Amino acid sequence: MTAKTFTPPEQTVQLSGISWQSYETMLAEFSYRRLRLRYNRGNLEIIVPTPEREFYKEVLGRFVETLAEELAVRIEPLGSTTFKLPELVGAETDGCFYIQNASAIKGKKRINMSQDLPPELVLEIDVGSRSEIILQICASLGVPEVWIYNGSQLRINRLENKEYVERDRSLAFPIVPILEIVRFLEQAETMDYLELVKAFQNWVKSQIS
Numbered sequence: 001m002t003a004k005t006f007t008p009p010e011q012t013v014q015l016s017g018i019s020w021q022s023y024e025t026m027l028a029e030f031s032y033r034r035l036r037l038r039y040n041r042g043n044l045e046i047i048v049p050t051p052e053r054e055f056y057k058e059v060l061g062r063f064v065e066t067l068a069e070e071l072a073v074r075i076e077p078l079g080s081t082t083f084k085l086p087e088l089v090g091a092e093t094d095g096c097f098y099i100q101n102a103s104a105i106k107g108k109k110r111i112n113m114s115q116d117l118p119p120e121l122v123l124e125i126d127v128g129s130r131s132e133i134i135l136q137i138c139a140s141l142g143v144p145e146v147w148i149y150n151g152s153q154l155r156i157n158r159l160e161n162k163e164y165v166e167r168d169r170s171l172a173f174p175i176v177p178i179l180e181i182v183r184f185l186e187q188a189e190t191m192d193y194l195e196l197v198k199a200f201q202n203w204v205k206s207q208i209s
Helices: 020-029 051-071 132-141 178-185 193-208
Strands: 011-015 036-040 043-048 082-085 089-092 095-098 121-125 145-149 154-160 163-167
Touching (some): 051 095, 051 145, 082 132
Antiparallel strands (some): 036 089, 145 154
């Protein structure tokens, strides 16, 4: 299948010299809108998600849930929860999952990154090649693994010595060749959603049988 990247680019606003208090104010003011606000030490990116981003985040998230189901791995999905380290970083991810620490946050109504552990897996749909800021934020939060899909490639980024390094195996699901998921993602626009999920589920079963 011909490689592609997502088009058209999303509408984004990038600001610098933004105080933490201004970021908190904007979070409150924009809470009713479906925006992504990403703050990194004075730099702020505001994203208006496209249907393309929202669609692929749902598909990739469903794939993670299928992997967990077939591998009997406990997970707690927290979607686009806002994670913050006061005065430093804050962001809504496209998707996130607690895995090894699922029991530690089970039932919590609020996550405090000064006390709680970060999710083990974050998902990012890269529309417009702007994934650098989310990697910087996730590194500051201590997220062990970030998957990034840009329409043609799926990248597994693992946190090593406080920096992300691309690897071909996932920490969360090490026995499955995660990079092969891309061929299912490439079919998402043309294949019925539930049929795609079923095909992916059968593939996962074939990998672990």
